Amino acid sequence: MDDNFNFDTLAVRSGTLRSDFGEHSEALFLTSSFVFANAAEAAERFKNSEDSYTYSRFTNPTVTMFQDRLAALEGGEACMATASGMSAILSVVMSAMQAGDHLVSSQSLFGSTLGMFSQIFSKFGITTTFVDPTDLDAWKNAVRPETKMFFLETPSNPLTEVADIEAIGKIAKAANALFVVDNCFCSPALQQPLKLGADVVMHSATKFLDGQGRVLGGALVGSKQFIMEKVFPFVRSAGPTLSAFNAWVLLKGMETLSLRVERQSANAMAIARWLEMHPAVKRVFYPGLESHPQYAIAKRQQKAGGAILSFDLKGDTPDAQRASAWRVIDNAKICSITANLGDTRTTITHPATTTHSRITPEARAAAGITEGLIRLAVGLEDAADIRTDLERGLNAGV
Numbered sequence: 001m002d003d004n005f006n007f008d009t010l011a012v013r014s015g016t017l018r019s020d021f022g023e024h025s026e027a028l029f030l031t032s033s034f035v036f037a038n039a040a041e042a043a044e045r046f047k048n049s050e051d052s053y054t055y056s057r058f059t060n061p062t063v064t065m066f067q068d069r070l071a072a073l074e075g076g077e078a079c080m081a082t083a084s085g086m087s088a089i090l091s092v093v094m095s096a097m098q099a100g101d102h103l104v105s106s107q108s109l110f111g112s113t114l115g116m117f118s119q120i121f122s123k124f125g126i127t128t129t130f131v132d133p134t135d136l137d138a139w140k141n142a143v144r145p146e147t148k149m150f151f152l153e154t155p156s157n158p159l160t161e162v163a164d165i166e167a168i169g170k171i172a173k174a175a176n177a178l179f180v181v182d183n184c185f186c187s188p189a190l191q192q193p194l195k196l197g198a199d200v201v202m203h204s205a206t207k208f209l210d211g212q213g214r215v216l217g218g219a220l221v222g223s224k225q226f227i228m229e230k231v232f233p234f235v236r237s238a239g240p241t242l243s244a245f246n247a248w249v250l251l252k253g254m255e256t257l258s259l260r261v262e263r264q265s266a267n268a269m270a271i272a273r274w275l276e277m278h279p280a281v282k283r284v285f286y287p288g289l290e291s292h293p294q295y296a297i298a299k300r301q302q303k304a305g306g307a308i309l310s311f312d313l314k315g316d317t318p319d320a321q322r323a324s325a326w327r328v329i330d331n332a333k334i335c336s337i338t339a340n341l342g343d344t345r346t347t348i349t350h351p352a353t354t355t356h357s358r359i360t361p362e363a364r365a366a367a368g369i370t371e372g373l374i375r376l377a378v379g380l381e382d383a384a385d386i387r388t389d390l391e392r393g394l395n396a397g398v
Ligand SMILES: *Cc1c(COP(=O)(O)O)cnc(C)c1O
Pocket: 084, 085, 086, 087, 110, 112, 113, 153, 157, 182, 184, 185, 203, 204, 205, 206, 207, 216, 217, 218
């Protein structure tokens, strides 16, 4: 589709393939394989398996539509879809690295990503140095001759630290390392890392691309050369493939992506401002607030603050803090107590005892994840109702 179309047009229209039936909405191709007119055609299609339909482990028209739409939204040349965000991370590392190679990664990572880097890839001779994502010298100093990849997540989970994509991209380029950015928290509606110097954007489509908490999915977006020559052969052989059904759900989700994310950001901003004034709250972490340590960077590289915020409650001891946090969570009637995020429904989490419970108390303290910390992934409910929902537990503690 024409590159000159704006984001909202691309979100609704790009990637659409129409069959001979002339269907208006994207068709769901539930077929594991495709038939050929004769042996010669089968041979020809298998030879060009990137550009033709043979078997749904590697090509399927509904998945192609999802890939082309996401590539258009991220401003990338090509996209490879995967079964989940984690299989996208598996695929990018398997495609770009080998035993003996070294990875420099932000230390503020999604828990399973941290586990992959520190426990799984290390078994195959790929080592990782973790750095403070906001410390540019730390990125620079971690580079070794065998460094092949930089990995960054911004904003981070759950403290919403924001790292300077453009500045880290320059360090990665100087090191000749592939710069991969997990764009899950912002989605392309708020942030387009490829335009800021990233080589590859990785997604958990499970979050904002679906946006309604229904299916798992993942993707890698980058140059045609990297995606087709490196990632495609891995996915084709190993099979961490996105299903046609999930691709179809995600295509429909992407049509409303910017509307949802903009409204969810506005709701999050209103709630963050209100929490900042609340006497039971010690501190609010939200990139849209002037009090955020990287407010200036966020303002430059994100269109809005995003839907995710966290806040720390007052309390004399960790036990008292935990009691306050659990009281807020248990008094919420609207917010869902669940770890998923990016849903139309607001979700509330106590990171110290759930998403970050498997790391040591020392590591948790070093990461700033206190017993009083609550993460909120703000949905599309009325912001005033969410405020009332939180107020019940907060006021009980003052
Ligand atoms: C959820 C998430 C992932 C993993 O995605 P799955 O689809 O659950 O495999 C990776 N990174 C971030 C930032 C996430 O929030």
